[in-house]
Amino acid sequence: MIILLVEDDTLLAAHSIDFLAKEGIEVDYASTVMQAKSISEQQRYDAIVLDINLPDGDGLSLAQQWQHTRSEPILFLSARDTLADKLTAFSFGALDYLTKPFALEELAVRIKLLANKATPKTNKRFELDSLSVDLSAKIITRAQRVIVLSPQQWQLLALLIEHYPNPVDKATIINTIWPDQDSNNNMYKSLLTRLRSNLSHEHETPLLHTLKKQGLVLRRENTDE
Amino acid sequence: MIILLVEDDTLLAAHSIDFLAKEGIEVDYASTVMQAKSISEQQRYDAIVLDINLPDGDGLSLAQQWQHTRSEPILFLSARDTLADKLTAFSFGALDYLTKPFALEELAVRIKLLANKATPKTNKRFELDSLSVDLSAKIITRAQRVIVLSPQQWQLLALLIEHYPNPVDKATIINTIWPDQDSNNNMYKSLLTRLRSNLSHEHETPLLHTLKKQGLVLRRENTDE
DNA sequence: CTATACTGTTACCTTACGGTTACCTCTGTC
DNA sequence: GACAGAGGTAACCGTAAGGTAACAGTATAG
Numbered sequence: 168m169i170i171l172l173v174e175d176d177t178l179l180a181a182h183s184i185d186f187l188a189k190e191g192i193e194v195d196y197a198s199t200v201m202q203a204k205s206i207s208e209q210q211r212y213d214a215i216v217l218d219i220n221l222p223d224g225d226g227l228s229l230a231q232q233w234q235h236t237r238s239e240p241i242l243f244l245s246a247r248d249t250l251a252d253k254l255t256a257f258s259f260g261a262l263d264y265l266t267k268p269f270a271l272e273e274l275a276v277r278i279k280l281l282a283n284k285a286t287p288k289t290n291k292r293f294e295l296d297s298l299s300v301d302l303s304a305k306i307i308t309r310a311q312r313v314i315v316l317s318p319q320q321w322q323l324l325a326l327l328i329e330h331y332p333n334p335v336d337k338a339t340i341i342n343t344i345w346p347d348q349d350s351n352n353n354m355y356k357s358l359l360t361r362l363r364s365n366l367s368h369e370h371e372t373p374l375l376h377t378l379k380k381q382g383l384v385l386r387r388e389n390t391d392e
Numbered sequence: 393m394i395i396l397l398v399e400d401d402t403l404l405a406a407h408s409i410d411f412l413a414k415e416g417i418e419v420d421y422a423s424t425v426m427q428a429k430s431i432s433e434q435q436r437y438d439a440i441v442l443d444i445n446l447p448d449g450d451g452l453s454l455a456q457q458w459q460h461t462r463s464e465p466i467l468f469l470s471a472r473d474t475l476a477d478k479l480t481a482f483s484f485g486a487l488d489y490l491t492k493p494f495a496l497e498e499l500a501v502r503i504k505l506l507a508n509k510a511t512p513k514t515n516k517r518f519e520l521d522s523l524s525v526d527l528s529a530k531i532i533t534r535a536q537r538v539i540v541l542s543p544q545q546w547q548l549l550a551l552l553i554e555h556y557p558n559p560v561d562k563a564t565i566i567n568t569i570w571p572d573q574d575s576n577n578n579m580y581k582s583l584l585t586r587l588r589s590n591l592s593h594e595h596e597t598p599l600l601h602t603l604k605k606q607g608l609v610l611r612r613e614n615t616d617e
Numbered sequence: 618c619t620a621t622a623c624t625g626t627t628a629c630c631t632t633a634c635g636g637t638t639a640c641c642t643c644t645g646t647c
Numbered sequence: 648g649a650c651a652g653a654g655g656t657a658a659c660c661g662t663a664a665g666g667t668a669a670c671a672g673t674a675t676a677g
Contacts, residue, residue, distance in 0.1 A: 280488075
């Protein structure tokens with residue numbers, strides 16, 4: 168079992184890593200948002216433990232960015248123990264929240280629980296029509312042809328796959344891809360056109376359908392009459 | 393979503409039930425171990441919330457008994473906040489542990505998380521005659537034929553399904569679909585005609601019936617008053 | 618420093634959604 | 648029987664939401 172720990176208190180981190188090792192939990196460690204991003208690039212974890220206060224940003228926005236590109240369960244650590252803090256964290260995709268100071272034993276137990284819950288989701292492959300997506304390797308093919316997507320396009324596709332076969336609300340998409348930006352409808356339209364054109368070359372059946380006023384779906388059938 | 397709450401503090405229980413109801417969580421309630429056992433006999437829950445200290449036993453042993461007979465995720469409540477207490481609870485199969493006093497909001501969030509983990513999203517379906525509606529995926533079929541509805545028509549159909557098998561008052565419909573607008577009766581009539589024509593092509597039996605002066609119903613036959 | 622890719626921006630096109638109107642049927646009441 | 652009032656249908660059409668293409672600014676690589 169391997170987790171990612173992002174925590175700027177190096178002493179606490181050292182103790183944690185030490186203790187978790189005894190519990191059979193391997194730890195990748197980062198002390199800043201920047202580090203966390205680069206370290207985690209090529210790795211899949213069983214869980215991610217995020218401190219909220221970090222020197223170059225905060226764990227919350229990091230979690231938000233990862234919410235739809237990564238599938239790891241997230242546990243937040245924070246000295247802040249007000250209800251508002253906790254609710255915010257959960258709304259950012261946290262699956263658990265531990266206030267400092269905490270016992271390392273409890274952290275270990277909760278990590279193990281999160282990791283166990285996540286394991287049944289080992290199936291990391293998505294198939295629809297002639298489209299095939301490897302979510303962990305980030306490789307997409309359509310009818311034997313390899314497709315390369317830009318970061319934004321990948322984010323959108325991952326979001327749609329995550330909700331498949333249900334549609335995703337346009338507002339949700341915009342909030343996910345442009346978390347802080349002012350929501351510009353044109354950016355959304357452009358992104359959509361681009362993803363569409365990449366996913367279906369030539370005369371392949373379109374897979375991205377928008378339900379007016381309701382959102383965007385990934386489906387096979389052409390729902391025309 | 394329905395949960396089982398076992399808690400001997402009736403005041404706390406009442407508040408909790410009240411609050412959870414507002415969050416859309418239905419609660420079966422028991423104040424003792426005995427009660428909990430008999431109430432839960434025939435029911436499957438999305439999660440179980442157990443107080444540890446109970447008048448006729450303790451939540452821990454209850455959890456232990458259920459460990460192999462029931463599959464629901466368990467969250468413990470307790471005023472005891474020592475590490476040992478927590479570790480014990482987790483070793484008895486707890487998936488979460490909340491120390492009293494706690495905020496009802498946090499309880500609600502954690503319950504929802506537990507319930508989600510347990511149930512890998514099953515979409516809500518509605519079936520009537522040859523009509524089949526997937527409310528999450530927003531797919532409608534009538535006798536294998538896919539039906540596409542406009543946003544307003546969706547809203548209306550969803551509203552009717554929500555109240556099925558009861559009729560929905562015309563005023564309610566108008567207020568739902570045109571919340572701020574001035575209620576124009578013609579708009580209502582148009583919408584209704586359009587939805588009807590979409591739902592039953594050709595000679596299929598009509599499913600939308602208006603009961604004079606009472607409202608609109610989804611029904612198989614016109615079994616009027 | 619050039620080349621390339623990615624994304625934000627603009628301008629324009631197309632479609633079908635939904636409001637409007639006109640007219641029809643049916644039922645009940647005086 | 649005529650009229651009122653509710654419910655139902657069909658057609659018309661302005662408009663906004665959705666879709667596309669081309670351009671520009673910025674980064675990143677080589």
